[in-house]
Amino acid sequence: MSESMQTLEEHTRSDYKYGFTSNIESDVIPKGLSEDVVRLISQKKNEPEWLTEWRLAAYRHWLGMTEPKWPNVHYPPIDYQDIIYYAAPKKKEQLKSLDEVDPELLETFNKLGIPLDEQKLLAGVAVDAVLDSVSVKTTYKEKLSELGIIFSSFSEAVREHPELIRKYLGSVVPPTDNYFAALNSAVFSDGSFVYIPKGVRCPMELSTYFRINERNTGQFERTLIVAEEGSYVSYLEGCTAPMRDENQLHAAVVELYALDEATIKYSTVQNWYPGDKEGKGGIYNFVTKRGLCAGRNSKITWTQVETGSAITWKYPSCVLRGDNSVGEFYSVAVTNNYQQADTGTKMVHLGKNTRSTIISKGISAGFSNNSYRGLVKVGKKAENAHNFSQCDSLLMGDKCGAHTFPYLEVENKTARVEHEATTSKIGEDQLFYLMQRGLSEEDAVNMIVNGYCKEVFNELPMEFAVEAQKLLAISLEGSVG
Amino acid sequence: MLIIKDLKVSVEEKEILQGINLEVKPGEVHAIMGPNGSGKSTLANVLAGREEYVATSGSVLYQGENLLEKEVDERAQAGIFLAFQYPVEIPGVSTANFLKSTVNAVRKAQGKEELNAVQMLRLMRDKIKMVGMDEKLLQRSLNEGFSGGEKKRSEMLQMALLEPRLAILDETDSGLDIDALRIVADAVNQLRSADRSFIIVTHYQRLLNYIVPDYVHVLYKGRIVKSGDKSLAMQLEEQGYDWIKEEADSVASL
Ligand SMILES: Nc1ncnc2c1ncn2[C@@H]1O[C@H](COP(=O)(O)OP(=O)(O)OP(=O)(O)O)[C@@H](O)[C@H]1O
Numbered sequence A: 001m002s003e004s005m006q007t008l009e010e011h012t013r014s015d016y017k018y019g020f021t022s023n024i025e026s027d028v029i030p031k032g033l034s035e036d037v038v039r040l041i042s043q044k045k046n047e048p049e050w051l052t053e054w055r056l057a058a059y060r061h062w063l064g065m066t067e068p069k070w071p072n073v074h075y076p077p078i079d080y081q082d083i084i085y086y087a088a089p090k091k092k093e094q095l096k097s098l099d100e101v102d103p104e105l106l107e108t109f110n111k112l113g114i115p116l117d118e119q120k121l122l123a124g125v126a127v128d129a130v131l132d133s134v135s136v137k138t139t140y141k142e143k144l145s146e147l148g149i150i151f152s153s154f155s156e157a158v159r160e161h162p163e164l165i166r167k168y169l170g171s172v173v174p175p176t177d178n179y180f181a182a183l184n185s186a187v188f189s190d191g192s193f194v195y196i197p198k199g200v201r202c203p204m205e206l207s208t209y210f211r212i213n214e215r216n217t218g219q220f221e222r223t224l225i226v227a228e229e230g231s232y233v234s235y236l237e238g239c240t241a242p243m244r245d246e247n248q249l250h251a252a253v254v255e256l257y258a259l260d261e262a263t264i265k266y267s268t269v270q271n272w273y274p275g276d277k278e279g280k281g282g283i284y285n286f287v288t289k290r291g292l293c294a295g296r297n298s299k300i301t302w303t304q305v306e307t308g309s310a311i312t313w314k315y316p317s318c319v320l321r322g323d324n325s326v327g328e329f330y331s332v333a334v335t336n337n338y339q340q341a342d343t344g345t346k347m348v349h350l351g352k353n354t355r356s357t358i359i360s361k362g363i364s365a366g367f368s369n370n371s372y373r374g375l376v377k378v379g380k381k382a383e384n385a386h387n388f389s390q391c392d393s394l395l396m397g398d399k400c401g402a403h404t405f406p407y408l409e410v411e412n413k414t415a416r417v418e419h420e421a422t423t424s425k426i427g428e429d430q431l432f433y434l435m436q437r438g439l440s441e442e443d444a445v446n447m448i449v450n451g452y453c454k455e456v457f458n459e460l461p462m463e464f465a466v467e468a469q470k471l472l473a474i475s476l477e478g479s480v481g
Numbered sequence B: 001m002l003i004i005k006d007l008k009v010s011v012e013e014k015e016i017l018q019g020i021n022l023e024v025k026p027g028e029v030h031a032i033m034g035p036n037g038s039g040k041s042t043l044a045n046v047l048a049g050r051e052e053y054v055a056t057s058g059s060v061l062y063q064g065e066n067l068l069e070k071e072v073d074e075r076a077q078a079g080i081f082l083a084f085q086y087p088v089e090i091p092g093v094s095t096a097n098f099l100k101s102t103v104n105a106v107r108k109a110q111g112k113e114e115l116n117a118v119q120m121l122r123l124m125r126d127k128i129k130m131v132g133m134d135e136k137l138l139q140r141s142l143n144e145g146f147s148g149g150e151k152k153r154s155e156m157l158q159m160a161l162l163e164p165r166l167a168i169l170d171e172t173d174s175g176l177d178i179d180a181l182r183i184v185a186d187a188v189n190q191l192r193s194a195d196r197s198f199i200i201v202t203h204y205q206r207l208l209n210y211i212v213p214d215y216v217h218v219l220y221k222g223r224i225v226k227s228g229d230k231s232l233a234m235q236l237e238e239q240g241y242d243w244i245k246e247e248a249d250s251v252a253s254l
């Protein structure tokens, strides 16, 4: 191995900047899972009877399921009785203003660069902050509600808009969909709910910030976004967790529902704690994300930048049911040290003239393993469906792996499906060129990697793109100075 | 400025440079000529610090310091610039962004203040004119899909922006049309100064009509076998390398 590859490898041994823990008083239930625990969670959240039953049905179904073994990832068996399914920062009954929020908690989000004080917020971004199992604060709510937009924590939505929740909950990802979705349906604690009324263009980015703080807890949040006819919303999701030696499970469900002419843009910057350099600890990120383009001319775009987690297992997907609907998936997945990622998308074409685009950029460093897994399915009635997929892998060093698993199921002869894939190593000659112009090795690597991810970053809202670039630099940065 | 003493260089265990001696003083222009595969690019690369090119013996002093122990970026920051024979493409990195980063990286390393966006734009406009480059290239990915001539002009633009102390041009004239050749030569001539030196690798005497060198060296089989002034280049143009090869080979076989 050449010397510059060695330093490259050192570069890619990064330090996690969000690994601190906060001393926040919590209301924690005992470890373990049973019908009683499911009931207890539902009760803690004062949920209506139907929702308790919905959870229990999911739980009973889950009991009969087995954990999927097909992803290209490896981990010791998870003991589901060794997980805490509910942890909430202790607080007064109802928060009236920010003054009532635990200062330690505000400080936690400040440290993460997510000030919850509206005066200090970036103009144009409304934030829902979720710590462990509950939402602690949603900003800009009043302003949004003037337009009829609902942006609240999931629990609050259950209380205040039960009819909407009942109508849409599980309509895109049924509780029986898969092992982790069923588990989530049984024990989900909080998350965000967004409803954009007919014809409304949401004037700001909506954003949820997820943070795991408690030890031994799992995080099981649910996000539901409903965009009525002709509406538009752009939604951002960010996440971090403290550094701990044990693995922690994060099994979220995200459902997007787009009606006629509606557009939903969903962007994720996932930076859960990835574990240490030896692969100890880190988050298991087993997530089900799906969008339904239910209406004509509707559009759903998933953009994800995945840098964190010990294991990532997720396939943000689009079901293109409405005629002329459009699904897009733009992804950057970075794995380093001993991280494993099996991620990609499913594009299910059901309506006529439906179009989908998949741009996936994998970056593997260290001893990591990075797989793209994607399904393009064209149903019998999907006349003139069109898919374009491009899956690129970039390898840094020679101890990491990159894999591509594209699946195709086409039942309509008029479909056009194009797939391109490349695998490349970060070029010594590119590094030499940039360094010959005076850039440090680290800056040169970042420049090359950012260039490689450009198509995806272009899809992110401005502030998020900058954030993503920084994150990428951190993920690949090393102790070499 | 630069003193090379008995420098031997290997690539993948194969000795390519077999003892180079060369001194370049401030303000001088040295032309290096020689048949294909004689080691010209190797010399350029080893000076710039390319890793595969391993100096097995000899020494290189640059501004009084041991050049060979410096990293690639340190050399660049100390004023060594290599215009590449084959500039690489870097997808997704806009030329403008790249130029800004390099100019400021070098300025910072030299203890100068970094340029702000406005100053940078002014500087770029200025230098772009000097090398006759199309401003639109700034928005494109670095070197990606650039024509041969565009790549070479972009190299000259970078040289003009970075203001090196020692510029090494590896066949910058190859593949250029007559007009482009003049522009490259003009750029070099404008940058010529008492404290800036050039090593110009070329196959053609034509370039040396525009950039008049102080010395011309002929590299053959990893050695400088002949040195002279610009008249040597003319002689080579007329007679080819055979006479030099014969001379050198007969000396070697003694
Ligand atoms: N990376 C490398 N690996 C193996 N051999 C190399 C490498 N670089 C150069 N060489 C060999 O070293 C010798 C000199 O090459 P070099 O590129 O320095 O020649 P040159 O004088 O620049 O030739 P040209 O006029 O064709 O550009 C050649 O035989 C070449 O094949």
Ligand SMILES: [Mg+2]
Binding pocket: B040, B041, B042, B085, B170, B171
């Ligand atoms: Mg050459």
